Amino acid sequence: MVDKRSSPPAPTGHKVHPFLDDPQLFYKFCDLNSSSSSSSSSERSAPLVGGRLQQLMNLFSFSRNSTPSASPAPSPTPRRRPNSGEDAIVNGRPRSASSVGAESRSSRGSIHSVLEECFDTISRLSPEVLILATLAKEPCERTEEDKNMIYEELLNVRALRHLTNAVKREVAACVRLQHHPRPGQYLFHQGEKGDSWYVVLKGSVNVIIKGKGVVCTLHEGDDFGKLSLLTAGERSASIRTREPNSYFLQIESNDFRRILMSVEDSTLKITHRGREVMHLQRETVGSYTVIRGTPERMLDHLVGSEVDTSQEGSFAHDFFLTHVAFMSMADVCSGLLTRYREKKEEEKESEGEVVTTTRKKRIARAVAVWINVAKSQLVKDAVFLGLLKELQDGLEADGLTEELEVLNTSLSESIRSAILGKHTHSPVLSGSLNHILSKGRGRGGGLEEPRITLGICSVPPAQPQDMEGVRVHTEEHICCRLVVRLDTKAGAIRDEACSKLHLPKFKYQLCEVTSSGQKKVLKEDDISVMSETSVNGRLFILPRSHSQRTVSPLQDQNVKPVIPFPEDSAREIAAHLTLFDWNLFSNTQQMEVVYNVFGRHKFGKIVTNLDLLLRRFIEVKFWIVTTMCMEPDLTRRVALLKKFIKIAGYCKGHSNVNSFLAIVLALSNPAVSRMKLTWKELAPKMKRRFDSFDAITDPSRNQKVLRAYQSKLPRPVVPFMPLVMKDMAFLHEGNETMIEGLVNFEKMRLLAEKVRSLFEFRTGSLPNDVCLLANKNPELQKYIRDIRVVDNQQTLTQLSHEVEPTVRPLST
Numbered sequence: 001m002v003d004k005r006s007s008p009p010a011p012t013g014h015k016v017h018p019f020l021d022d023p024q025l026f027y028k029f030c031d032l033n034s035s036s037s038s039s040s041s042s043e044r045s046a047p048l049v050g051g052r053l054q055q056l057m058n059l060f061s062f063s064r065n066s067t068p069s070a071s072p073a074p075s076p077t078p079r080r081r082p083n084s085g086e087d088a089i090v091n092g093r094p095r096s097a098s099s100v101g102a103e104s105r106s107s108r109g110s111i112h113s114v115l116e117e118c119f120d121t122i123s124r125l126s127p128e129v130l131i132l133a134t135l136a137k138e139p140c141e142r143t144e145e146d147k148n149m150i151y152e153e154l155l156n157v158r159a160l161r162h163l164t165n166a167v168k169r170e171v172a173a174c175v176r177l178q179h180h181p182r183p184g185q186y187l188f189h190q191g192e193k194g195d196s197w198y199v200v201l202k203g204s205v206n207v208i209i210k211g212k213g214v215v216c217t218l219h220e221g222d223d224f225g226k227l228s229l230l231t232a233g234e235r236s237a238s239i240r241t242r243e244p245n246s247y248f249l250q251i252e253s254n255d256f257r258r259i260l261m262s263v264e265d266s267t268l269k270i271t272h273r274g275r276e277v278m279h280l281q282r283e284t285v286g287s288y289t290v291i292r293g294t295p296e297r298m299l300d301h302l303v304g305s306e307v308d309t310s311q312e313g314s315f316a317h318d319f320f321l322t323h324v325a326f327m328s329m330a331d332v333c334s335g336l337l338t339r340y341r342e343k344k345e346e347e348k349e350s351e352g353e354v355v356t357t358t359r360k361k362r363i364a365r366a367v368a369v370w371i372n373v374a375k376s377q378l379v380k381d382a383v384f385l386g387l388l389k390e391l392q393d394g395l396e397a398d399g400l401t402e403e404l405e406v407l408n409t410s411l412s413e414s415i416r417s418a419i420l421g422k423h424t425h426s427p428v429l430s431g432s433l434n435h436i437l438s439k440g441r442g443r444g445g446g447l448e449e450p451r452i453t454l455g456i457c458s459v460p461p462a463q464p465q466d467m468e469g470v471r472v473h474t475e476e477h478i479c480c481r482l483v484v485r486l487d488t489k490a491g492a493i494r495d496e497a498c499s500k501l502h503l504p505k506f507k508y509q510l511c512e513v514t515s516s517g518q519k520k521v522l523k524e525d526d527i528s529v530m531s532e533t534s535v536n537g538r539l540f541i542l543p544r545s546h547s548q549r550t551v552s553p554l555q556d557q558n559v560k561p562v563i564p565f566p567e568d569s570a571r572e573i574a575a576h577l578t579l580f581d582w583n584l585f586s587n588t589q590q591m592e593v594v595y596n597v598f599g600r601h602k603f604g605k606i607v608t609n610l611d612l613l614l615r616r617f618i619e620v621k622f623w624i625v626t627t628m629c630m631e632p633d634l635t636r637r638v639a640l641l642k643k644f645i646k647i648a649g650y651c652k653g654h655s656n657v658n659s660f661l662a663i664v665l666a667l668s669n670p671a672v673s674r675m676k677l678t679w680k681e682l683a684p685k686m687k688r689r690f691d692s693f694d695a696i697t698d699p700s701r702n703q704k705v706l707r708a709y710q711s712k713l714p715r716p717v718v719p720f721m722p723l724v725m726k727d728m729a730f731l732h733e734g735n736e737t738m739i740e741g742l743v744n745f746e747k748m749r750l751l752a753e754k755v756r757s758l759f760e761f762r763t764g765s766l767p768n769d770v771c772l773l774a775n776k777n778p779e780l781q782k783y784i785r786d787i788r789v790v791d792n793q794q795t796l797t798q799l800s801h802e803v804e805p806t807v808r809p810l811s812t
């Protein structure tokens with residue numbers, strides 16, 4: 001028996017909210033947020049009056065004042081008593097108090113405004129509250145939006161990873177919430193008839209077998225109780241809670257069987273030599289979607305089905321966007337070539353020609369899709385170029401001119417961006433990278449001036465062969481400068497630095513040391529190391545034997561910037577910020593996002609463009625905090641605060657969410673938000689403006705406000721990248737890549753959809769007035785490109801106290 005206690009519970013992707021430990025409050029909310037199953041139909045049609053409203057009002061005062069409400073919490077009554085669940089609450093729903101108070105009805109006039117305020121206050125508390133409240137609804141009362149919300153949650157539940165998304169959708173419709181308030185409560189006993197399958201949502205349970213005691217502990221994300229459902233036998237063990245307030249997902253046996261059977265019915269399983277090689281899901285009559293498969297069988301499917309080069313979201317598109325997770329570039333190339341050349345034995349002479357020609361056409365179109373997806377990164381790869389050459393020759397020899405043209409058109413588009421990439425010093429990027437690399441060596445590093453033309457992103461993306469200077473330091477602060485390709489791995493940088501400094505390379509490792517002295521050891525095959533470092537981070541080679549020893553950061557890592565904040569207008573500064581962000585976003589490649597999700601070091605490909613975009617957000621944020629904390633004069637500090645709010649407003653107007661949020665979050669940074677005198681002097685109108693911006697950052701409901709806001713903005717949008725990356729990481733962590741030896745293509749499709757929705761923000765071009773403004777002022781352009789910051793929170797807090805000491809109230 002394996003005791004899972006030794007292994008920490010895997011992340012479920014959620015922070016546990018204190019609400020979960022306060023079931024009284026939670027139940028009240030649940031009860032208010034859904035109509036009770038015991039309610040009469042008239043109550044259901046007007047669910048927000050009477051007792052429910054009264055409770056809502058009580059809850060409002062409770063959540064505000066953190067004191068229990070006037071009316072006692074309704075006592076939780078089980079919907080159905082579990083076998084020996086003591087006072088367990090099934091489905092998490094206390095029965096609503098029968099009182100539909102007449103006095104409350106009279107207050108109906110102000111219901112809506114009160115309700116809006118109440119719900120707003122409650123739902124701001126946490127996304128978890130909302131999801132629990134939704135789960136607590138009776139399945140028959142769930143709206144489509146409820147089911148969608150639950151489905152999104154289920155995508156992150158470890159125990160359900162092996163289920164297809166269609167099954168998860170079914171589960172979302174019927175799953176129930178079960179709550180056990182105390183430790184030591186039994187969910188069921190060994191020997192009883194099994195009637196439900198469970199997943200631990202919060203808390204943990206012991207699995208107890210008669211005569212053996214506790215054989216195992218199950219944690220968040222684990223499941224139990226399936227065995228007896230599958231065998232139609234008795235419970236093989238008893239399950240007992242270990243912690244207060246444990247929450248479980250419960251799927252009743254009828255639902256369990258129905259879902260599994262209906263899924264079996266609509267799934268087509270293809271076997272080859274007795275082994276399952278592909279699962280397809282029937283969508284409509286005659287239309288199937290790949291849900292799982294071996295890489296080889298999926299390649300067969302690719303060349304065996306019609307390929308629409310224009311259609312994003314097609315199987316080919318999803319396949320090429322995500323293939324790195326399950327099939328190397330070399331294998332895809334050789335697989336396609338083999339299929340191009342082969343003439344299958346079963347293809348008879350007369351029909352054979354037609355079948356072969358169709359296959360060749362499809363392969364050509366598939367490769368065109370691949371080029372469109374991977375762009376310039378692909379056309380620089382020697383293996384891919386081999387495939388391309390053979391395909392072009394073959395298509396020409398076979399007289400398939402139309403396909404040859406499709407291929408060449410995609411190619412010329414990508415080569416154009418590849419040619420642009422031949423500049424080894426891409427001005428803005430080099431400026432930015434150089435800024436990363438040139439700490440302590442003065443500004444600029446002798447680079448060319450930025451070259452930005454009106455309305456066009458003329459700055460080429462960073463390419464693997466671009467050369468960059470990099471400084472590597474030792475513990476004793478001795479430094480050596482190297483010039484390396486961007487795709488140089490951490491191990492190779494360490495080797496080169498050691499040989500320059502005459503140190504034995506096997507004794508050293510490459511590390512990043514942050515401005516606060518934190519040390520991060522880099523993996524041998526880490527790539528894009530220069531762009532991955534923190535804003536003021538530096539590369540060090542440190543002895544392996546001293547891994548526990550602290551390293552003192554270089555002096556310049558915490559140096560205060562000397563260049564004053566520009567006097568230019570907020571409008572101009574916002575235009576410069578936006579053009580810079582837009583350039584970085586335009587240069588980011590779809591494949592970089594995919595490499596980053598599956599582990600950047602695995603593929604040997606750079607993710608520099610994505611890194612630069614991600615770190616720009618942090619840079620801008622620290623720039624604002626640094627500027628505020630370095631201004632000792634109160635009047636000027638208030639003027640700065642006002643200017644930053646204005647800049648944020650302009651960025652918002654330009655759909656530059658990345659910089660807009662960087663500014664708003666910077667002004668909420670403790671080092672700035674603590675400046676009471678400064679905020680007090682700010683005009684009320686500006687304060688209200690800031691509050692309206694701040695409301696967009698509301699983290700509740702998984703940043704629902706921000707998501708909705710961002711999706712509605714006019715294109716192009718520079719999105720809030722940290723949120724996008726978080727979503728991608730959740731999808732990756734929450735879903736297996738391989739299930740029973742087959743690639744989980746549903747996961748690939750979900751990831752591909754996320755990547756596409758990110759790049760859809762790039763539709764269109766920046767407004768002309770932004771480009772005009774941003775091209776007018778080279779001085780400001782340079783300043784915005786090379787912003788210098790303090791990125792050490794402790795230093796910033798210290799600076800903040802220096803410029804605005806805490807005012808202590810006089811003691812009486």
Ligand SMILES: Nc1ncnc2c1ncn2[C@@H]1O[C@@H]2COP(=O)(O)O[C@H]2[C@H]1O
Nearest residue numbers: 194207216224225226227228235236237
């Ligand atoms: N040794 C064990 N290790 C982990 N889980 C177990 C063990 N024995 C039983 N279980 C779980 O406990 C559940 C008891 O009910 P079931 O028999 O339906 O399904 C059982 C399994 O899910």
